[in-house]
Each structure stands twice: as structure tokens, then as C-alpha cells.
Amino acid sequence: MDSSPTSLLLRPPMDTSTILFDPSILQKQSKITKEFIWPQNDRTNSLEVLQAPLIDLQGFFLNHEPSILASAELISSACRSHGFFQVINHGVDPSLSRQALDFLDHFFTLPLPLKLRHRRNPGSMWGYAGAHSDRFSSNLPWKETFSFGFHDTSLSHPVVTDFFTSTLGHEFKQIGLVYQKYCEEMKKLSLTIMELLAISLGVERMHFREFFEDSNSIMRCNYYPPCQEPELALGTGPHCDPTSLTILQQDNVGGLQVFSDEKWKSVPPVPDALVINIGDTFMALSNGKYKSCLHRALVNRQRTRKSLAFFLCPREDRVVRPPPGMVVDGMRKYPDFTWAELKEFTQKHYRADMNTLQIFSQWLLTASSSSFK
Ligand SMILES: C=C1C[C@]23C[C@@]1(O)CC[C@H]2[C@]1(C)CCC[C@@](C)(C(=O)O)[C@H]1[C@@H]3C(=O)O
Numbered sequence: 001m002d003s004s005p006t007s008l009l010l011r012p013p014m015d016t017s018t019i020l021f022d023p024s025i026l027q028k029q030s031k032i033t034k035e036f037i038w039p040q041n042d043r044t045n046s047l048e049v050l051q052a053p054l055i056d057l058q059g060f061f062l063n064h065e066p067s068i069l070a071s072a073e074l075i076s077s078a079c080r081s082h083g084f085f086q087v088i089n090h091g092v093d094p095s096l097s098r099q100a101l102d103f104l105d106h107f108f109t110l111p112l113p114l115k116l117r118h119r120r121n122p123g124s125m126w127g128y129a130g131a132h133s134d135r136f137s138s139n140l141p142w143k144e145t146f147s148f149g150f151h152d153t154s155l156s157h158p159v160v161t162d163f164f165t166s167t168l169g170h171e172f173k174q175i176g177l178v179y180q181k182y183c184e185e186m187k188k189l190s191l192t193i194m195e196l197l198a199i200s201l202g203v204e205r206m207h208f209r210e211f212f213e214d215s216n217s218i219m220r221c222n223y224y225p226p227c228q229e230p231e232l233a234l235g236t237g238p239h240c241d242p243t244s245l246t247i248l249q250q251d252n253v254g255g256l257q258v259f260s261d262e263k264w265k266s267v268p269p270v271p272d273a274l275v276i277n278i279g280d281t282f283m284a285l286s287n288g289k290y291k292s293c294l295h296r297a298l299v300n301r302q303r304t305r306k307s308l309a310f311f312l313c314p315r316e317d318r319v320v321r322p323p324p325g326m327v328v329d330g331m332r333k334y335p336d337f338t339w340a341e342l343k344e345f346t347q348k349h350y351r352a353d354m355n356t357l358q359i360f361s362q363w364l365l366t367a368s369s370s371s372f373k
């Protein structure tokens with residue numbers, strides 16, 4: 001499995017040589033261009049399915065202690081291994097989830113020139129991106145993305161609705177309301193998961209819920225068009241999420257895979273379930289006990305695949321440090337850092353892959369030692 005770190009300096013902002021990811025044109029070509037072809041080692045596959053537990057949250061909401069402890073045990077086993085599990089009876093209205101997935105078409109089927117009007121600015125995470133061709137020059141993901149931030153510290157200020165209306169116009173207000181509500185539900189669910197993670201780690205039950213109460217999270221809409229050579233391309237390349245917790249809603253197409261026991265294993269779509277995975281920041285909060293694992297997304301010849309990834313992140317200036325109970329004999333696996341520092345690292349200096357947290361830790365220590373000179 002070779003996902004060697006790419007160069008530390010990323011592609012300059014959009015210029016004339018930037019490839020335009022226009023699925024309506026690209027799909028008419030018999031071959032994909034070299035920029036979308038990934039190294040052979042990143043494309044190995046197996047027919048295995050990841051053994052990710054399906055956690056029924058009904059017991060948690062009913063405060064049924066035996067169910068809560070059983071769920072915590074299943075979560076502990078999965079997170080010490082590959083960091084992935086799925087949840088059902090999570091309390092998110094199925095029609096809201098359905099709308100959030102279906103409404104992606106309203107944006108991504110717009111003509112490319114309209115989407116490009118909303119492309120993300122260099123250094124910003126918000127807006128449209130086509131294959132990240134403005135940031136990278138090779139190993140381009142076969143996907144379009146639309147990303148925006150979510151925080152609900154001031155309830156009077158629906159940041160997502162405002163983002164949609166101010167960015168896309170008032171005709172997108174109703175759609176913006178759906179994503180505002182969806183993000184609010186994702187935040188609520190992520191804090192429930194944080195309680196279960198605390199219980200599973202033997203940490204004070206409210207510790208992580210309080211740590212993320214004033215979170216500053218990211219909503220990433222993924223749109224993977226059909227690809228004429230899916231065995232050569234990747235929708236999203238091998239990476240670990242630098243964030244804390246990911247709540248992924250995938251459609252029924254399939255394509256999410258996790259690298260576990262030296263093999264790529266599929267996470268099949270489960271109706272009404274949401275996929276949860278640990279990110280690098282939570283791996284650091286658990287002092288390395290829970291794993292942020294390598295995962296990727298495949299594409300296929302026939303069907304567009306859609307997914308919604310809600311990335312829970314702490315307030316940007318909050319110090320990421322494991323609770324005392326997670327540190328034995330003073331052994332720390334990672335240095336203190338803030339999400340602002342790790343986010344900047346992934347946006348300006350390093351393309352998130354399998355080594356992000358390790359390279360980031362070295363970068364941080366180098367930067368801090370040089371600042372003392
Ligand atoms: C902090 C982030 C960077 C990426 C989005 C995210 O919010 C969490 C996941 C990261 C990402 C998806 C990991 C794979 C590579 C990446 C460049 C992508 O394919 O989109 C990453 C995102 C990014 O925009 O840097």
C-alpha cells in the first residue's frame with residue numbers, strides 16, 4: 001500500500017493549465033487522462049467486507065444501561081482496530097436524510113460555468129471544487145465537492161442557510177434550510193457518539209461532549225460521476241480524516257473502502273444507517289488508543305455516487321490533549337496542537353493521506369523549536 005506523501009508544496013491557485021473537471025466532456029472520452037490515474041499500489045482491491053459493527057442507538061436514547069454498555073464494548077473493539085462503525089435508530093429523520101442526499105443534484109447538475117462561479121478560493125475550504133485540480137497536479141480524485149462550515153453557537157444565525165442564499169442566491173434558500181437542519185442533526189448525533197466514546201474509553205461521560213459543545217464543523221458534499229476506466233481512477237484517494245469524527249451518509253451505490261489487515265475492505269451501504277469513523281484529531285485525544293484509519297472511495301462505470309460527510313471539529317483554538325486517564329506513565333503519542341494548526345497544515349502544506357498526523361507532529365515540533373532560536 002503505497003500512499004507516499006505528496007510534495008509539501010501544493011499546486012499554485014487556479015491558472016490556465018488547471019484541468020477543468022467537466023464530467024459531461026470527460027465521460028465522452030474513451031480513456032481518462034494521466035492526471036486521474038492513481039499508482040497501482042493505491043488501486044489494489046479485495047472482495048472482503050469490513051467487519052464494522054452496526055450499533056442500534058435506541059438503547060442509548062432509552063437510557064437502557066445494558067444496551068449502552070454493550071454498544072460501548074462494540075465501539076471500543078472497532079475503534080481499537082479500524083475506527084469504523086455504523087449506527088441505526090440514530091434519531092435523524094429519514095426524510096431529512098433523503099432530501100439532503102437528493103438535493104445534491106440541484107447543485108451538481110448546474111452547468112459547469114455556474115459551479116465555477118462558486119469555486120473555493122485559495123486557502124479557503126468553502127465552496128465548489130472539481131477534482132481539486134486547483135490544488136493538486138496528479139492523483140486527482142474523480143469527484144466534485146461542495147463544502148461549507150457549520151457552528152450553532154449563535155442559534156439566531158443559521159450559518160448554512162445564509163451560506164446557501166449568499167453564495168448561490170435566494171432560489172437556494174429552501175435547499176439551504178434542509179442542509180441547515182441536516183447539520184444541526186449531525187451535530188446532535190456527533191455529541192451522542194462522543195458520550196458513547198467516552199464511556200467506551202472509561203473517561204468521564206461528558207468529557208468529549210463538553211470538548212465539542214462549541215464545535216466548528218465542516219460539511220462536505222461528494223459527487224462522484226461515472227468513470228469510463230474506474231479501475232484506474234479513485235473517487236477519493238487513500239487518506240485518514242484529519243478531523244475528529246466523521247458521520248458519513250452514503251447512497252446505495254457503494255464504493256467506500258477501509259484499509260484493514262493489509263487489505264482494502266468494502267463498507268456496504270446499509271439502509272438508514274450512518275457510517276461513523278474516528279479522525280486523526282480524536283486519535284490524538286485518545287492518545288493513540290482509537291485508530292484513525294486509511295479509507296478511500298471507488299467509482300464505477302454506470303452510476304453517479306453521492307455521499308455527505310459531516311466532519312466534527314473542535315473550536316479552532318481549543319488545545320487537543322488527551323484527558324489524564326488516557327495518559328499512562330506520562331507517555332504522550334502526539335504533541336498538544338489546535339485544530340486551527342492541523343487544518344492549516346492540510347490546506348496549505350500537506351495533502352491529507354495515511355501519514356498526516358505523524359508528519360504534522362514533526363512539522364509542529366520543528367516549527368516550535370525554530371521559533372525558540
Ligand atoms: C479537513 C479536511 C481536509 C479534507 C476535507 C476535510 O474536512 C476532512 C477530509 C479531508 C480530505 C477529504 C482527505 C482526502 C484528501 C482531500 C484533499 C479530499 O480528497 O478532499 C481532503 C479534504 C481537503 O479538502 O483537503
Ligand SMILES: O=C(O)CCC(=O)C(=O)O
Nearest residue numbers: 220222236256297307309
Ligand atoms: O465518499 C465516501 O464514501 C468517503 C469520502 C471521504 O472519505 C471523505 O470525504 O473524507
Ligand SMILES: [Fe+2]
Nearest residue numbers: 239240241295
Ligand atoms: Fe474520509
